[in-house]
Structures are given as structure tokens and as C-alpha cells.
Amino acid sequence: MTDFLQFIEDNLQITYILILSIFVGIEVIKSIPAVLHTPLMSGANALSGVVIVGAILVMLHADPADYLALALGFVAVVLGVLNVVGGFAVTDRMLQMFKKKK
Amino acid sequence: MDILLNIIYLIATITFIVGLKKLGHPETAKKGNLIAASGMGLAILGTIFIHELAVPPLIYILIGLAILIGSIIGWLIAIKVEMTKMPELVSLFNGFGGASAALIGLVEYSKNVSDVTQATTIVAGVIIGAITFSGSLIAWGKLNGSLKSVVKIPFYNPINNLLFIGIIAFAAFMIATGVDSQLLLYALLASGLAYGVLFVLPIGGADMPVVISLLNSLTGIAAAITGILYDNMVMLVGGILVGSAGIILTIAMCKAMNRTLGSVIFGAFGGGEAAVVGNKTLGSIKSTNPSDAAIMMNYASNVVIVPGYGLAVAQAQHVIHELEEMLSKRGVNVKYAIHPVAGRMPGHMNVLLAESNVEYHMLVEMDDINPQFSNTDIVLVVGANDVVNPAAHNDPASPIYGMPILDVENAKHIIVNKRGMNAGYAGIENELFYNSKTSMLFGDAKAALTDLVAELKNM
Numbered sequence: 001m002t003d004f005l006q007f008i009e010d011n012l013q014i015t016y017i018l019i020l021s022i023f024v025g026i027e028v029i030k031s032i033p034a035v036l037h038t039p040l041m042s043g044a045n046a047l048s049g050v051v052i053v054g055a056i057l058v059m060l061h062a063d064p065a066d067y068l069a070l071a072l073g074f075v076a077v078v079l080g081v082l083n084v085v086g087g088f089a090v091t092d093r094m095l096q097m098f099k100k101k102k
Numbered sequence: 103m104d105i106l107l108n109i110i111y112l113i114a115t116i117t118f119i120v121g122l123k124k125l126g127h128p129e130t131a132k133k134g135n136l137i138a139a140s141g142m143g144l145a146i147l148g149t150i151f152i153h154e155l156a157v158p159p160l161i162y163i164l165i166g167l168a169i170l171i172g173s174i175i176g177w178l179i180a181i182k183v184e185m186t187k188m189p190e191l192v193s194l195f196n197g198f199g200g201a202s203a204a205l206i207g208l209v210e211y212s213k214n215v216s217d218v219t220q221a222t223t224i225v226a227g228v229i230i231g232a233i234t235f236s237g238s239l240i241a242w243g244k245l246n247g248s249l250k251s252v253v254k255i256p257f258y259n260p261i262n263n264l265l266f267i268g269i270i271a272f273a274a275f276m277i278a279t280g281v282d283s284q285l286l287l288y289a290l291l292a293s294g295l296a297y298g299v300l301f302v303l304p305i306g307g308a309d310m311p312v313v314i315s316l317l318n319s320l321t322g323i324a325a326a327i328t329g330i331l332y333d334n335m336v337m338l339v340g341g342i343l344v345g346s347a348g349i350i351l352t353i354a355m356c357k358a359m360n361r362t363l364g365s366v367i368f369g370a371f372g373g374g375e376a377a378v379v380g381n382k383t384l385g386s387i388k389s390t391n392p393s394d395a396a397i398m399m400n401y402a403s404n405v406v407i408v409p410g411y412g413l414a415v416a417q418a419q420h421v422i423h424e425l426e427e428m429l430s431k432r433g434v435n436v437k438y439a440i441h442p443v444a445g446r447m448p449g450h451m452n453v454l455l456a457e458s459n460v461e462y463h464m465l466v467e468m469d470d471i472n473p474q475f476s477n478t479d480i481v482l483v484v485g486a487n488d489v490v491n492p493a494a495h496n497d498p499a500s501p502i503y504g505m506p507i508l509d510v511e512n513a514k515h516i517i518v519n520k521r522g523m524n525a526g527y528a529g530i531e532n533e534l535f536y537n538s539k540t541s542m543l544f545g546d547a548k549a550a551l552t553d554l555v556a557e558l559k560n561m
Contacts, residue, residue: 007219014330014338021326021339024119025346032126034358034467035440037351037448042192043125043135044347045318047118048199050142050340051325054206056149057332059165062209064158069209074168076205081172082179083199084146088139089180090191095132097185097456 039094046087052080110148111336117141118340122347128462145336185457186414189446190245193314196321197238203324204231204291208284210331215282223331225273228287230324232294233301234317240302241314245446249303262300269293301367308488309366311447312355316363319348358442360494360504385533387523390541392550395482395517396557402479404435406471408508409455411445412485412520416547419458422484425555426460438464439471439481439508441489468508475512483510483518485547491532502530516540519550 008015032040055076062069117137124134150165176195183191207228214220243249272293276286305313322344329337356363399405407426413419426436438460444451452465466474475481483490493500494507510516516539523535534540543550 011219011330014333017335017338018326018342021342022346025122025343026350028119028123028343029126029347029350032351032354033128034354034442035449035452035465036126036128036131037355037442038188038445038450038453039131039135040125040347040449041315041318041351041447042188043138044122044322044344044351045192045196045199046135047122047138047142047340048196048318048321048325048344049202050118050145050337050344051199051203051206051321051328053145053149053334053337054325054328054332055202056146056165057334058206058209059161059168060150060153060155060157062161064160070161070164072205072209074164076202076209077165077168078172078175079198079205080202081169082176083195083202084139084142084176085173086176086180086191086195088135088142089177090183090188090195091135092132092139093180094185094188094453095135097453098128098131098462 039091043091049080049083055080107148107152110144114141114145114336115339185454190242193238193242196318197235199321200231200234203328204228206328211287212282215280221277223327227324227327228291229294230320232291233298234320236295236298237302237317240299241310265297312366315352319345355448385536388541390543392553393557395543396554399480400561404478405480406437406439406478408439408483408486410486413547414454418548418551419454421551423458423460428558437466440465441468441508472509475509478513481510481513481516487532517543519543519547
């Protein structure tokens with residue numbers, strides 16, 4: 001328990017950001033019509049690809065002789081980019097259809 | 103240099119929030135998506151180019167190559183995918199994000215194992231990433247039909263829960279002892295993967311959208327955890343936004359199907375007991391033909407079309423639009439009734455119909471259309487089943503009991519197009535088909551509707 005309290009004390013800013021972000025996420029999504037659930041899910045999915053930033057950091061920090069780290073980082077970047085580019089592109093395609101009016 | 107990068111991350115974070123907000127309104131959704139995407143691009147470019155590390159060119163080349171490969175594949179998939187395949191695609195992309203998070207953890211573990219906070223975030227990232235990866239792949243397989251059967255494992259819940267507790271204990275041991283062993287880390291990864299498979303495998307097809315949404319939320323949490331590891335705000339806030347938005351969306355979907363999250367995860371929907379109703383005598387079935395159906399619709403004044411996933415599978419979205427236009431021209435008042443979970447995920451049917459140019463205002467949501475069914479002359483149900491099953495109202499033993507449905511049985515006449523008498527996606531018998539007001543129009547949706555349109559043209 002004291003460890004946990006100490007953790008919060010040491011990471012006070014992060015804890016605040018964490019909690020506020022949770023509420024922002026809830027508030028932003030709360031009143032979305034069912035019509036948009038599919039594009040929203042796909043858009044949020046693309047956003048979760050922000051993990052790509054971490055994958056790039058792994059590669060930047062990697063020792064050029066550490067082939068395993070480089071290989072894992074490489075795959076992580078490829079998968080992360082797939083998630084981001086594919087996610088945003090397909091969401092855009094879906095929303096394009098909603099707009100199409102004769 | 104650092105200041106510039108932090109400002110870029112701040113801008114990216116703002117674009118995520120604004121983008122997500124705009125995604126919630128039909129008029130601004132497209133813009134919102136672009137705003138969030140440009141913020142993401144900015145964050146990625148900033149991460150690559152703004153830092154004080156001396157990075158050998160080889161690594162830059164590798165990063166560039168990885169981004170190129172990922173972009174091309176992602177783009178091609180996104181451009182080529184059919185709109186009917188959307189749920190499995192979201193699931194697949196989501197799995198990739200989870201895998202990316204797990205891989206980061208694998209690399210960072212040995213460097214950070216001495217610090218309890220860092221080790222905790224890494225271990226958590228590996229576990230959550232692994233679960234979302236394998237879980238999403240199973241969901242993907244189930245949705246595209248390559249994993250058809252509902253797998254029943256004896257003592258499923260105890261085994262699954264035991265595995266989960268085991269993983270937590272294992273992780274706690276690794277963090278507490280600070281053991282620097284890649285082998286143990288890989289074992290943890292493997293058990294996370296195994297849990298993901300076990301978690302999704304027994305969940306029935308009808309509940310799959312809920313699972314995808316939940317896994318989506320988990321990927322966000324994995325990204326946020328990795329953000330804590332790097333003390334990186336854009337990852338932290340972006341991940342948490344997706345995490346909490348995903349949970350809200352998951353709960354909204356559960357509500358639309360009148361299910362609790364717990365019953366989705368622990369109860370196997372569409373499982374063994376569901377089919378029992380099938381052997382009851384439900385009466386006789388009346389079948390009709392395209393010519394009779396065309397005559398009835400031609401002389402009706404109010405027609406409501408209830409489209410289901412079967413319509414999309416048969417690629418009949420365009421024909422139904424043709425039918426609807428033709429009827430409208432002859433003075434018939436035509437509307438589409440859209441159940442919140444029509445298709446394979448919420449809002450999926452709206453996307454499919456929009457693809458074939460159906461006017462947005464012709465799609466009426468369930469709560470608005472339900473009171474109008476008593477004034478409707480003909481309901482045409484195409485490829486939908488569970489969302490019009492009256493068992494949801496009057497059979498407490500039915501697995502879909504309590505699910506809000508379209509009350510089509512209040513209409514004066516119901517025409518149901520179906521390939522045959524097989525039960526729906528959830529595997530439940532539908533007494534609507536035996537209703538005295540119902541006529542069955544058997545046949546493939548596209549072929550039957552094309553015949554219907556041809557008959558109408560001759561009138």
C-alpha cells in the first residue's frame with residue numbers, strides 16, 4: 001500500500017493526466033449516434049496505433065549491433081504503421097460514402 | 103530540440119481529442135478523421151527527426167523501410183477491402199497494434215528491469231499486447247468464417263480464470279525479483295497469447311463486435327502503458343482516449359443487444375441450449391413468388407425494408423436501392439428500418455447502404471420506426487433474422503430474450519426473403535416466419551430482388 005502511495009507521489013503529473021484523459025475520452029464519445037459506431041471504432045483503432053511512436057523510439061535507441069532488438073523494432077514499426085495508415089484510410093473511405101450525395 | 107518535440111506532441115494530442123470529438127457527428131466525421139490522422143503523422147515525423155541521439159544512418163534506413171512497407175500494405179488493404187468485411191478488418195488492424203506494443207516490451211525489458219515502475223509498465227504492455235494480438239486474430243478468423251464452430255471447452259471458466267491469475271502472479275514474481283531473463287519474458291508473452299485465444303474462442307459470433315470493441319480499448323491501454331514507460335505524453339493521452347472511448351462504445355453495444363459485459367465474456371451466446379426451441383411445432387410456412395410480392399408492393403402505400411447482413415453477403419445493396427427507387431417513383435412511401443446492430447457491428451448497415459447511394463434520411467433508427475409499423479402495409483425483411491425475432495419479446499427461455507428488436511409483426515403483411523429455413527447467426531429459430539401474416543420469398547437475396555424489380559418493371 002505504501003509502495004502504491006509512493007508511486008502516486010512520484011508520478012503525480014502522470015496520475016493526473018491519466019485520470020483527466022479517462023474523463024475526456026468518456027465525455028467525447030458519450031453521445032455518439034449508433035450510425036457512426038463503425039467509423040468511430042475504426043478511427044479509434046487507428047488512434048491506438050500511436051504505439052508506433054514507441055516502436056520508433058525502440059529503433060532509435062537500439063544498438064546497431066543488436067540484431068534481435070533491431071528486428072523486433074522493425075516488425076513493431078511495420079505493424080504499428082499498418083494499424084495507423086490502414087485504420088485512418090479505411091475510416092476515410094467509409095465516411096466518404098456517407099458524404100456522397102447526388 | 104526537446105521543446106519543439108514536446109510542442110509537436112502537444113499539438114498531436116489536441117488533434118486526437120478534436121478529431122475524436124468531430125468523429126461523433128455525421129457532418130464533421132470525415133474532417134475529424136483527417137485532423138487526427140495529420141496529428142498522428144506529425145507525431146511520427148517529430149519522433150523520427152527531432153532528438154539529440156547520434157543515430158547511425160542504417161537505423162534511419164530501416165525505420166524508413168518499415169514505415170514504407172507498413173504504409174503500402176495498410177493502404178492497399180484499406181483501399182481494396184469490401185465494406186462487408188469491415189469488422190474483421192478493424193479486428194485485424196487492432197491485433198497489429200497490440201503486437202507492436204508487445205514487441206516494444208520484449209526489447210525494452212532487459213534495459214529497464216532494475217526499475218520497478220518501468221518493469222511493471224513493460225510487463226503489463228507485453229501481457230496486454232499479447233492478449234489483444236491473439237484475441238484479435240481469433241475474432242478475425244471467427245468473423246471471416248475460417249473459425250466456424252463455437253468451441254466448448256470443459257471447465258472453461260475455471261481454466262481461463264486460473265490462467266489469468268497465473269499470468270498476474272507470474273508477472274508479479276518477475277517484477278518483484280527483477281529477474282533479467284528473456285526466457286521468462288517469452289514465457290509470459292506465450293501465456294498472454296494463450297489467454298487471448300482462450301478468451302475469444304468460446305464467444306459466439308453475434309457477440310463478436312463487443313469483443314472487438316473491448317480489444318480495441320485494450321490496445322489503447324497498451325499504448326498508454328508504453329507511453330508511461332517512455333514518459334511520452336502523446337502515447338499516454340492518445341492511448342487512454344482510445345481506452346476509455348472503447349469501454350464506452352463497448353457498453354453502448356451491450357445495451358443495444360440487452361447484454362451485460364459479463365454475460366458476453368462468460369456466457370457463450372449462440373451455444374448449445376439455444377437450438378432447443380427449434381423442435382417445437384411453430385405452425386406452417388407460406389411461401390410466395392417474386393411476381394405476387396411485386397404486385398403486393400406495387401399497390402401498398404407504406405413499405406418498410408429491413409435489411410440484414412444477409413443482404414450484404416449476397417451483394418444485394420444495389421438492387422435493393424433500385425427496388426426502393428422504383429417503388430418511390432410509383433408513389434409508395436418507402437423507408438429502411440435500421441436495427442442498431444444490423445450487419446456485423448453497430449452502424450455497419452448504414453455504411454453498406456451508404457455505399458450503394460441510399461439517401462441518408464431514408465434510414466430510420468429502431469426507436470423511431472417501431473411505432474410506425476402498425477401503419478405499414480408491407481415489411482420486406484431481407485437477410486435479417488435475429489433483429490426481427492419476436493422471441494426477444496415473448497420467450498424468456500430464448501438467448502435473445504430482452505434484446506430490443508424491430509416490431510415488424512405489427513405490420514399488415516410481412517415478406518421475408520431468405521435462402522432457406524436455416525436459423526440466423528445466433529442459431530435461434532424464428533417464429534415470425536410461421537406468422538399467418540408472413541410470406542416467405544425463398545432464394546438468394548440478389549436473385550430474388552432482381553426478379554422482384556423485373557416484375558415491377560412489367561407492371
